[in-house]
Amino acid sequence: MDIKKLGSYMAGTTPVQQNRPVRPEEQAVQVPKNLEAQETEDRVQFSREALELARQRVMMDREEIRTEKVEALRQKILDGTYTVDPKKIAARMLDEII
Numbered sequence: 001m002d003i004k005k006l007g008s009y010m011a012g013t014t015p016v017q018q019n020r021p022v023r024p025e026e027q028a029v030q031v032p033k034n035l036e037a038q039e040t041e042d043r044v045q046f047s048r049e050a051l052e053l054a055r056q057r058v059m060m061d062r063e064e065i066r067t068e069k070v071e072a073l074r075q076k077i078l079d080g081t082y083t084v085d086p087k088k089i090a091a092r093m094l095d096e097i098i
Contacts, residue, residue, distance in 0.1 A: 046054075076082035 073082065
């Protein structure tokens with residue numbers, strides 16, 4: 001076994017510097033002006049087909065509600081429980097005229 005003196009063993013290496021940063025300082029990265037944060041707003045644009053499908057869906061929902069309402073009124077008429085308020089009818093007629 002060959003044992004070397006510590007002094008001669010470390011003779012070929014560079015001495016350790018005290019208080020030296022482990023990593024070199026990072027240089028500031030320049031961000032191109034076109035990538036800098038700018039005030040922008042997000043926008044969404046729907047195709048004509050998507051808008052038409054949305055309109056059709058709304059109309060179908062309305063038709064279903066209307067159908068349910070008509071069926072409920074029809075049942076009230078058949079049961080004899082449907083009553084007409086002449087004052088409400090007159091008020092609505094006047095609202096449409098005026």
